[in-house]
Amino acid sequence: MILPGFIVLLMMGGILAWIASQKSLVLTRWISLLTVALNFLGALVVWLRQPETSSSWLLDYSIPWIPQFGISFHLALDGLSLLMLLLTFFLGSISVLISWKEIQNRVGLYHFCLLWVLAGITGVFLAMDLFLFFFFWEVMLIPMFFLIIIWGHENSRYAAFKFFIFTQASGLLMLVAILGLYFVNGNQTGIYTFDYFQLLSANLPSDIAMWLMLGFLAAFAVKLPVVPFHTWLPDAHSQAPTAGSLILAGLLLKTGAYGLLRFVVPLFRDQAIAIAPWAMAIGVFGIIYGAILAFSQTDLKRLVAYTSVSHMGFIMLGVFSFNELATQGVVMQMITHGISTGALFILAGFIYERIHTRDITRMGGFWKSMPFLGTCGLVFAMASLGLPGLGNFVAEFLTLVGAWQATHTLTIIATLGLVAATIYSLRILQKVFYGTQAPSTVLVDLSFRERLVMIVLVVSILWLGLFPQPMLNTSQPAVKAIIEASDHSRASAYKPPTQPKLVIKRKGGSYE
Amino acid sequence: MSDLLWLIPVLPFAGSLILIVAGTRLPKPLVPVIGAGSVGLSALITLLIGIDFISQETSPVINQVLWQWIDVAGFSPAFAFHLDSLSLAFIFVITFVGFLIHVYSAEFMSDDEGYARFFAFLNLFVGSMLILVLADNLLLLYFGWEGVGLCSYLLIGFWYQEEKNGYAARKAFIITRVGDTAMAIGLFMIFKTFGNVNIMEIQNQAPNVWAMGSQEATLIALLLLGGAVGKSAQLPLQSWLPDAMAGPSPVSALIHAATMVTAGVYLIARTHVIFELAPTAQFVVGVIGAVTLLIAGFSALTQYDLKRVLAYSTISQIGYMFLALGVGAWSSAIFHFMIHAFFKALLFLAAGAVIMALHHEHDMFKMGGLRKKLPVIYWTFLIGAASLAALPLITAGFYSKDQILWLAWAGEKGNIWFFLAALVGAFITAIYTFRMVFLTFFGAEKTHVSHVPGSLINIPLIILAALSTIAGFIEVPHSFGHLQLFTDFLNPLLPATTMQPGIESTEWMIQLLAAVLSIGGALLAYYFYVMRPTLHTQIKSAVPQVHNFFQLGWRFDSLYDWVFVKPFVYLSNINKNDFVDWPYNSLVNVTGFISRMFAFTQSGILRWYLIGIVLGAILILTLGLLI
């Protein structure tokens, strides 16, 4: 019951927070914080007492939803989803914390939207029914739209619509592909079902499979984003409120990466292999392209957004290398990029709260007045250029080592992306923290709440850089299963969770 | 004792952490105690382990695994340290010279508002550098490698409010990162070939995997060389080091002279097995060393800024080390590294003291006559300079450089061109070194001395001066005495250089030649800058282009500016608004246009609608009648 519990708790918390805003705004904030934190604890408990199972699946929950159409409410959790959930609730708690002072109007609705976005994301990471997956895909989109348009900056209408249309249009293609898969499989086997595990063994004609895969790929490529489809991202990121940017960069982009790993690779093995050279080339192009664009931006949040484009290129490169090293690198990249880029957005938010601009040409010399902020900025700029000892290095290095097994030329170009990353990261430091401060501005360093957020983020990125192995161990069975699914013995390797029931073994009792 | 190995890098890290977290809140006297103290403790442990190490018969190897860092699909680097004679030599220099420089900084930086920050970064540097040389696998080495790069960046830009310091810092980081990228690709290839990144395993397996001169080995060696060239400021990635002098003088002494810039030498010596299997790559190392030492020497001749002379001199001296590596004189390179660390740290620290005494005046032509005013600094600087110029017999630099000269000539992989380059380099070195001495300490006093350094500055200088003299005596050439303590110490690890047969007899001739050239260079400098002080300005005005060309470091900066920086910035700026957005925006615009077109028909004027209705009715009726 813990899996639907995650989602239901968030949804209930959202409604409760909204209702509570009639009485007290502080109460609203505390309700949201506690809800997400409770979920985080739950996920942490699952992680620490990892259930012993024979397959890569740790937990499973399934009840019929619309049985006439073969739709079930099927959630399942493996190591990959578990890490993603931990990231979701971790960044979710932080996004509540950083909104504490920033959001002052329509506080109740804001927290409702925030928690529902998180609920949608949680659902996406857990759903093992394609219809349900699509349902959650939409659930996370709509509140996000409102987060951008209501609490965003000066050009938020444009950004919100752009975000919505890009995601919705590509989501439509995915819906078509899901339905196509449903009918093709149903025609062949006589069983009409949206269930992921049953569709895994679908035997599709290769030309149809290619189109279906492209449908899925479209949705994930826009979400990731892959280069020609990335232009919604700088606008959405720069216009969203701080927590919105954090969730966009830290979590929504990861749903694209997750989709690639969970659906594109296992469902359409041969087609994915067929397009792999192209996909990797586009990914590498994105690495360089994003980095070059990041260099010339003057809007701090926009700059960080383009660094995201660059970093997400590594995910394309890694996913389509089809080996364990690269895929583990991708998983690490999802986590570490979520934290490091999220942190950069938070920093930009803190600066915005103080000087009310995101224009880096109007910043400079902040190290003197805000040494704490400067140190944190340094850590995360270094993380984004891939300094060893911080999590991003592990991710990028694993991805590149893995990609080297698949392609030499592209890996070399991707490695050059590290130089480009150095150039833009140092530019952030130079423009924001180095130099002299305009004499008129008076800045206060971070408050206790802000320091807490930053310390937690710094510690976690260091921890991921120095001790990544617990994370890698968690994702290893899932990653292996996915890789093997894309190899030859697909049916045996990536088998569904054994029914009935997986039980978490613990001393006192057990819960499902 | 050897169990304490892990403490050596951890102590500076701990010091750094304390200073970062609590730096501004600590009472000021405590800051240098933590900063220097942590490095001092490391040095003490190094000493104990070193004594333990040397006293054993067979040269031992200490391995210590702290924790498994990454373990994915056979890629399993650990946080593990490996101590052998090579890394011992390096950690000895890092901790001891590092400690002396920390002590020096306690006084030198005492008026700076970033006192705690300075020691925090300096400690971070020492820790990273120790990781670099103690790492038992290449990924951990890369960890330290990038860590020192970060500290170099932070410390060059220590006075961050100056725009040009930030520029110099970024330049250093980005250029070395280019080299690191090559090295990273080398690591990918090594992992693919060996399925491992453990240095010892690679050492052992390489001869079995590759034949002599194998193409893959050559490629890997060249890629590793790329990393080394970036970090050690060798051609073609040397242009960052002179600008790196924007940092405080202790930083220049520690990072940009004694330790970090020699990391490239360490890397090549550490992976010498690969280079031995790739003679072409090794030859390239020698060529790079030879060319760099000359180019940097000529540039050093024309500098005004005292620290820039030393910077170019560092590039040049590392060129010597590369030359030594290129001819397979492994232990000579390491020996020169050690001696160079002593005298160059000394020179930088003394130069820092001079600059501080003259109220931040860097220009040598505005100095002069400091011999009487700053006697301690004068004498220690002179000893360092003598060692750099390799004045015969009494200086340590003579013994280390002589060995390189000799092996460039007599070694199997040496040749006449390497030898000539080294010889000319030695001559130029002597000239610019004594030019520096004469301009700074002789002649008339041009700037008033405002600050006489205290004992915390003087004591490290005296210790380093002593080391710059006596450290040479552990390695005395064949022709007088033949003592090879250092080479023997490294020998099981780094093989001895194979000589061309029957060449030993010429050794004294080479030594004599080198001695004559270095003394000659010093005398020439005396002639130019003390006896006929107007002569050099005449030469300068006679060939201004040549002078400027050398002064600007052979214009590598302008070249890179045109070839890399400007195109990148241009490309970035023209596409600032992201042309990929254009088709999407066009789509939006077209849709909007069509929408406005139709909206135009909805004019709100009733009679327009009526006309529409009438015309429509007529149209339909006409069509109805016609059909």
Next chain:
Amino acid sequence: MTAIPAEYGLVLASVLFMLGLISLLIRRNIVFMLISVEIMLNAAGLAFIVAGSRWGQADGQVMFLFILTMAAAEVSVGLALILQIYHQLKTLNSDEASKMKG
């Protein structure tokens, strides 16, 4: 009594209709436009009557009664609207009442 040929009646109805239509198109005053609409309605009614007498059936007169009722309803609604428009816009010029412009 000689029957008037149906064609005459129809021509008269057409002329009336065209007069109504043209005045509807060229008039700007909404009251006159309403009157023009009435004329057109009556033209249609006349056409029904003529057609009814031509075929000797009552349907045409029935239709005219309907038109009459509808015209009465329309005038009352139309006049009410016109009053409102005049209250709101202080004009009866239909070109100026173009608030529905898209």
